[in-house]
Amino acid sequence: MTERTLRGKVAIVGIGETTYYKHGKSPDPEFMLALKAILAACADAGIDPRKIDGFASYSNDRNDPSRLAAALGLPELRFSNMQWGGGGGGGSGAVANAAAAVATGVADCVVVFRALAQGQFQRFGAAPPGGTASGEAALNAPYGVMSPAQRYAMRAMRFIHENRIEPGAQRAIALASYHHAQRNPRAVMYGKPLTAEAYDASRWIVEPWRLFDCCMENDGAAALIVVPAERARDFAKKPAYLLAAAQGSEYRNGARCHNAPLYATSSFTTVAPHLYTMAHLQPADVDVVQSYENFTGGVLMSLVEHGFFTAEEANDFLVPENLQAPGGKLPLNTSGGNLAECYMHGLELQVEAVRQIRNESTTQVPDAQVSMVISGPMVTPVSSLILGSEETLQ
Numbered sequence: 204m205t206e207r208t209l210r211g212k213v214a215i216v217g218i219g220e221t222t223y224y225k226h227g228k229s230p231d232p233e234f235m236l237a238l239k240a241i242l243a244a245c246a247d248a249g250i251d252p253r254k255i256d257g258f259a260s261y262s263n264d265r266n267d268p269s270r271l272a273a274a275l276g277l278p279e280l281r282f283s284n285m286q287w288g289g290g291g292g293g294g295s296g297a298v299a300n301a302a303a304a305v306a307t308g309v310a311d312c313v314v315v316f317r318a319l320a321q322g323q324f325q326r327f328g329a330a331p332p333g334g335t336a337s338g339e340a341a342l343n344a345p346y347g348v349m350s351p352a353q354r355y356a357m358r359a360m361r362f363i364h365e366n367r368i369e370p371g372a373q374r375a376i377a378l379a380s381y382h383h384a385q386r387n388p389r390a391v392m393y394g395k396p397l398t399a400e401a402y403d404a405s406r407w408i409v410e411p412w413r414l415f416d417c418c419m420e421n422d423g424a425a426a427l428i429v430v431p432a433e434r435a436r437d438f439a440k441k442p443a444y445l446l447a448a449a450q451g452s453e454y455r456n457g458a459r460c461h462n463a464p465l466y467a468t469s470s471f472t473t474v475a476p477h478l479y480t481m482a483h484l485q486p487a488d489v490d491v492v493q494s495y496e497n498f499t500g501g502v503l504m505s506l507v508e509h510g511f512f513t514a515e516e517a518n519d520f521l522v523p524e525n526l527q528a529p530g531g532k533l534p535l536n537t538s539g540g541n542l543a544e545c546y547m548h549g550l551e552l553q554v555e556a557v558r559q560i561r562n563e564s565t566t567q568v569p570d571a572q573v574s575m576v577i578s579g580p581m582v583t584p585v586s587s588l589i590l591g592s593e594e595t596l597q
Contacts (some may be wrong), residue, residue, distance in 0.1 A: 208481050209299065211596045214442035217250065217428035218554045219243025223391050223545035227322035229422035237266040238274055238320035240424035244314065248428050249439030255428075257282030257310035259301040261293025262548060263588035264346040266318050282310035284292035286450075286586075290351070291318035291495045291541075291549030292470070292579025296586035298553060301429040311430065316379035317550040318424035342460045351497060354416060355581045356409045359500030361467035363411055366514035370411075372521035373499040374402050376535065377415045377542055379526035380496065384539030391419060392543040416499040425550040427557065435593075443560040443590040445575070448481035449474045450586035457583045469504035469580035474587060479510075483588045484573065486510040489589070491534045491559050491568040493552035494577040496541040501580030506533075509577060509587070528566045537566040552576050556590050 219240045221231075229236060243250045252275045258268035259282070268283035282304045286293030294317070301313035336344040348354055362368070372509050381397035384390035397415060405414035437444035452470040455463050463474065479485060486509060494502045505516060511533055512520040520532070528534035538544045538555040556574040558564040564571075572592045579585045 207255050209302050209306055209448055210446050210483065211431055211480050213302040213429050214432050214444045215427050215557050215590065216435055216438040216440065216442050217244040217248025218426070218553060218557050219245070219247055220389065220425045220547075220551065221423045223389060223423040223547065225419050226420035226422055227393065229320045229322060230508045231320070233318050233320035234266050234270065236320060236422070236424035237271065237316055237426075240318065241271070241314050241316055241427040243277070244426040247440060250312075250428070253277055254312050255314050256280065257284075257313035259284045259286070259304070259313055259315045260317055261286035261297040262289060262291070264317060266316070282313055282436055287308060288579070288582060288584045290497060290579045290582035292585040294495065294549035294553060294578035294586065295448055295576050295588040296450040296578065296584065298427070298429065298445070298588055299450060299586065302445050302448060303430055305429050313429045314426050315429060315550070315553070316426040317548045318508050319548060320422045321420060322422065333566050339459050352409045352412060355498060355501065356412060357461060358467055358581050359498065359504065360411055362504050362514070363500065365467055366517065368503065368514070369518050372503055372517050373411065373416055374399060375521045375523045375526055376455065376499040376502050377402055378523045380536045380540045380542040380544075381573070382414075382523070382527050383537045383566045384543035387538050387544060390539040390544040391421060392539060397543075411500060412498050415542070418496050418498070419543075419546045421546045423545060423547055425547045425554050441561045442559040442593070444590040444593065444594060444596060446484065446573070446589040447478045448586065448588040449477040449481065450584050452583040452585060461591065467504075469501055469508050470583050470585040471505055471508040471577070471580070471587065474585060475509045478587050478589060484589065485542055488573055489538060489575045490571040490573050491556075492575045492577065493536055493538075493540065493556050495549040495552060496536065497580065499542075502535075505577045505580040509575070527567050534566075534568045537564055537568065540588070549578050552578070553588070560590055560592050562579040
């Protein structure tokens with residue numbers, strides 16, 4: 204029987220971003236931001252935008268593919284898709300959906316994009332407005348659990364308590380992101396370094412997270428272009444091949460009222476094994492990781508569930524020197540990530556993963572051949588992907 208896989212079937216050949224702004228500060232509306240990022244990705248790939256025939260996004264993106272197709276003057280729209288799920292859990296899933304469409308011939312050139320202009324709409328980090336609560340919120344809001352930080356802090360606190368995680372582990376994740384952002388002129392926190400003392404002195408948002416444990420909220424857009432692997436060499440830049448993608452969550456992960464059987468989880472327990480199986484790789488083969496930071500505790504849990512170290516090893520492994528490029532054991536969020544580069548709902552992490560394979564990162568990991576993205580800890584569904592150079596296909 205022929206193996207059913209996405210491994211080596213598609214490649215990312217173009218990446219694009221707008222300027223990243225603090226939330227509410229974009230001079231452009233959200234739809235214009237999406238178009239600018241898509242055009243930038245086309246310019247990066249060296250293709251006419253009218254070659255695009257599909258779009259994929261996630262988490263209730265408001266920029267309708269039919270409108271994008273009309274604005275770009277596309278001859279036809281063959282594929283339009285949006286990944287379910289809140290938070291950034293769909294970032295890698297959207298790439299997987301685009302890859303599946305391209306690999307099966309549903310479309311030939313699919314753009315994965317995400318755009319946010321929070322000045323036009325509600326801030327992600329705020330409690331929802333209105334005097335009524337329905338669904339899961341009806342079980343949480345009466346007790347004051349309304350913001351994302353409040354909801355996910357309880358999962359992280361359980362994990363930290365059960366595994367005796369010390370504060371330095373989360374601090375190291377924040378310090379690594381800010382360290383890398385200081386070499387990235389695109390980063391919102393470029394020129395604003397973070398010290399351990401400043402981290403420890405920052406105010407509590409909700410225990411176990413201080414200010415610098417929490418992601419930013421930003422305006423902007425990012426996009427990438429997915430094409431068949433056999434066409435990957437026809438474009439202007441070095442391609443990044445998809446080695447694996449996986450999405451989902453374990454049994455009853457989405458059970459309401461915080462009563463999932465496995466509570467202290469980042470939701471990757473069943474996802475990560477499928478990722479490595481498809482890629483024909485192990486955690487030790489990964490050169491660099493971009494992990495979605497809604498909060499640093501989610502990154503910690505995600506790295507454990509992807510097998511980079513055990514929970515018992517977290518305190519020893521999670522020190523700044525292990526996470527910082529170029530020489531760390533596991534370079535993490537090398538553009539600054541959601542904490543210090545930009546919160547583009549995590550799609551900027553996929554863009555940085557491609558840059559690492561191209562050898563174009565502002566904090567390059569030497570000879571990076573295998574680049575992982577982890578999308579959306581503690582939400583459901585979550586997703587991950589692994590990109591590789593052409594050499595990894597051999």
